[in-house]
Amino acid sequence: TRTTRPQRLLRAVIINAVRGDPDSVIRAIDHFCKHTEWAMNIGDEKGAILDSVVMETSPSTVLELGTYCGYSAVRITRLLPPSTRLITVEMNPDYACVARQVIQHAGLQDKVCVLEGQSADLIPKMAEMFGIQTFDFVFLDHWKDRYLPDIRLLEDCSLLAQGSVVLADNVVCPGTPDYLNYIRSNLNYRSRFYQAHLEYTRVLDGLEKSEYLGCRQGKRQ
Ligand SMILES: Cc1cc(C(=O)N2CCN(C)CC2)sc1-c1cc(O)c2nc[nH]c(=O)c2c1
């Protein structure tokens, strides 16, 4: 196939969404994925849960790991107050290129920084790069095997504060058992599972929301 799936998704956004209207971008991507071609955006069912967690957190500093085509970056950023920025990390340059165009079509380019590179390399530089201390909200949606090492790295870099919220996609499908075991048995977090379905399918999936309680000791027995 001449074009890639992200490029075909971008074309659907350009054709069907109103420039500057984030909700129409979200609708155009969901329509494309339901009726034309499945793609690994969080989607509308889990997206509504993401929206509610973002709104209840009302974060000032936001980090997303795993941009893909920018769908969740648009979902999150459209809910943020004017002065707040989203930092989103994507290791695949082709995905990052499409995401920047999707985000621009939504009119949110001034509120989103798409960082190309590996989360493991970039997390230690975040505080210095952006002049921030901690993230109020972190969305994990990059790769199941990186959730656990990256949450540990965020802790080690003191990038989580008491009250910080970490939301993880795909904890059932494809599944992140090591991350779930860690976060649910760790006294420094209060976790809650939101049952849902894999985007655009009837396959079971879910989101895990974990509030960082600050640095206590020990593990739950
Ligand atoms: C690539 C893929 C295939 C899945 C699946 O079970 N499939 C059966 C059903 N058919 C229809 C689709 C394909 S689930 C999934 C996936 C979904 C996400 O939300 C992801 N988020 C972040 N990073 C990922 O690697 C990621 C992968």
Ligand SMILES: [Mg+2]
């Ligand atoms: Mg996902």
